[in-house]
Amino acid sequence: MAHDIQIITEAELRGIVKLDLTTVDVIEAAFAALARGGVVMPPIMSMELEAMHGEVDAKTAFIPGFDSFALKVSTGFYGNAKLGLPSLNGLMVLFSAKTGRVEAVLLDNGYLTDVRTAAAGAVAARHLAPEVVETAGVIGTGLQARLQAEAAHLVRPFTRVLVHGRDMEKARACAADLARSLGIGAEAVDDPASLVAESQLVITTTPAREPVLKAEWLHPGLHVTAMGSDADYKNEIDPAALSRADSYVCDRVSQCESLGELRTALATGLWTGGTPAELGEVITGQKPGRRSPDAITISDLTGTGVQDTAIATHVRARFPKAGTIIRA
Amino acid sequence: MAHDIQIITEAELRGIVKLDLTTVDVIEAAFAALARGGVVMPPIMSMELEAMHGEVDAKTAFIPGFDSFALKVSTGFYGNAKLGLPSLNGLMVLFSAKTGRVEAVLLDNGYLTDVRTAAAGAVAARHLAPEVVETAGVIGTGLQARLQAEAAHLVRPFTRVLVHGRDMEKARACAADLARSLGIGAEAVDDPASLVAESQLVITTTPAREPVLKAEWLHPGLHVTAMGSDADYKNEIDPAALSRADSYVCDRVSQCESLGELRTALATGLWTGGTPAELGEVITGQKPGRRSPDAITISDLTGTGVQDTAIATHVRARFPKAGTIIRA
DSSP states (O other), X not given: OOOEEEEEEHHHHHHHOOSSHHHHHHHHHHXXXXXXXXXXXXXXXXXXXXXXXXXXXXXXXXXXXXXXXXXXXXXXXXXXXXXXXXXXXXXXXXXXXXXXXXXXXXXXXXXXXXXXXXXXHHHHHHHHSOSOOSEEEEEOOSHHHHHHHHHHHHHSOOSEEEEEOSSHHHHHHHHHHHHHHHOSEEEEOSOHHHHHHHOSEEEEOOOOSSOSBOGGGOOXXXXXXXXXXOSTTOOOBOHHHHHHSSEEEESOHHHHHHHSHHHHHHHTTOOOSSSOEEHHHHHHTSSOOOOSTTOOEEEEOOOOHHHHHHHHHHHHHHOTTSSEEEEO | OOOEEEEEEHHHHHXXXXXXHHHHHXXXXXXHHHHHSOOBOOOOEEEEEGGGTEEEEEEEEBOXXXXXXXXXXEEEETTGXXXXXXXXXXXXXXXXXXXXXXXXXXXXXXXXXXXXXXXXXXXXXXHHSOSOOSEEXXXXXXXXXXXXXXXXXXXXXXXXXXXXXXXXXHHHHHHHHHHXXXXXXXXXXXXXXXXXXXXXXXXXXXXXXXXXXXXXXXXXXXXXXXXXXXXXXXXXXXXXXXXXXXXXXXXXXXXXHHHSHHHHHHHTTOOOSSSOXXXXXXXXXXXXXXXXXXXXXXXXXXXXXXXXXHHHHHHHHHOTTSSEEEEO
């Protein structure tokens, strides 16, 4: 019983899905749906391939009211650089939520993951950052450092961005790219403490296993989005910082407990806040977000299956003619 | 950095992959690899969609020495019959084991799963059934009842097959299909006890939640393959039967404990045999299989990611020109 399946390549997806406010709204709606309940989101399936210096993650989520659900596979093979290939790859498969049949295969090589991850940062900034952000700081110098800064700029059009990384050369390259893409002042800075001191919005985008942001650097009127930790051995934020903030908000509590900043804070006994709020609950107003301009807020993003389902469903609904149709 | 991705449809796959001895050998090699160690096979990712009367399973496995690994998604949506669609669907995605990039998308709508599942039954029969099987019995009347009988016939060319199901009409239809496909005598039988008594090889292929095969029916010179249970609420074999058999062999112990016949036997305290053998260990000779013509053997098949990786890798290696190439 053959049916039409839409196959869309990375190049085609880059042409139709951008990191813009439309995409931010799509991801915001996904988090809101998560808070409204009825979402089915199993734990991430992970496979560590030590022999290949690789890892594989699969995520999925069913969202009530959505016509489709995605299953996304991300691969990270860290020997690829030597072959001149990107480390991160993958695809998304979209299934009918009514019949379970494959509707689309998005051969994005990780592009949609990059976009939906950055868009979640914008959603966090929209709901938690101070209304006025003049200076944003980024700790980390990879692709997400660039995309997170661009995403945050969509909702908080700061006029200056600071970049810190262990490798100052990479920090300068990242700052130069952001100066160009955002048309604002951008500087690489040596000292992360001063980066935080000068910023109203800080994004950490590193694979750090030891904190890169100390609790004593927190200051009134600061929002921090920690998006680097997505594994049970990563940690970007000083565990003492979470309870020191006025609001600490998870993308998904169950994931942050095992893969995010909350893991270390719980393990060290430094988290004393009970069950944290989730980003979706802040969006829907079920839980408070920022309570005052001077508040300190932290959001912890581990990456959720609802983001994948939301962006993949959006692609199919908005671009039904894109790509190649294969009858299978 | 676009690369070529092979897209193969169900119709194309049906033309190139058959349930034959080649496929049985491919699946046997997968189980042998599992026993040799170094396989990485995370727990199955499962999503129950009660509202849609549906379920989604994802399986994957990395096998050392294989150029690729598959991630397979199976969907079962039990309202599809009303829409005139098959309940079971899905696809397999093949990734490079060296770079993690997508190499092929096998849009099989579950066909390869059907074949690799049946082939595992043939592997179990090859290594555990008596050398001579004159009569085989099948309890269950669905697609796997037919495929399992056909697969077992490849390795034990029995001359008569008996079929039992709760619905005698379906049992007669299944027997008629098998008479045609195997060119042997086939009968539907009302009484499962007499089916077992007359058979040297019995295959259970039901979604039963209560045993369909009783321990007291076991007789010398019998092999039973229980392939129906793949969920923590299913149970086909009387839990007392497992310890009564001379050999009880799992496809994967960790899966049979939670999803197979071993689950109920452990829960009822009726399993007293310690850690069971795995099928791969019997294939490689690490553990004994059938010890004598009169022995009673049971194999418990829950379905493993190595089977998916093996069949998908086989397709790509043997049929590199099949399907459509998409540059993505």
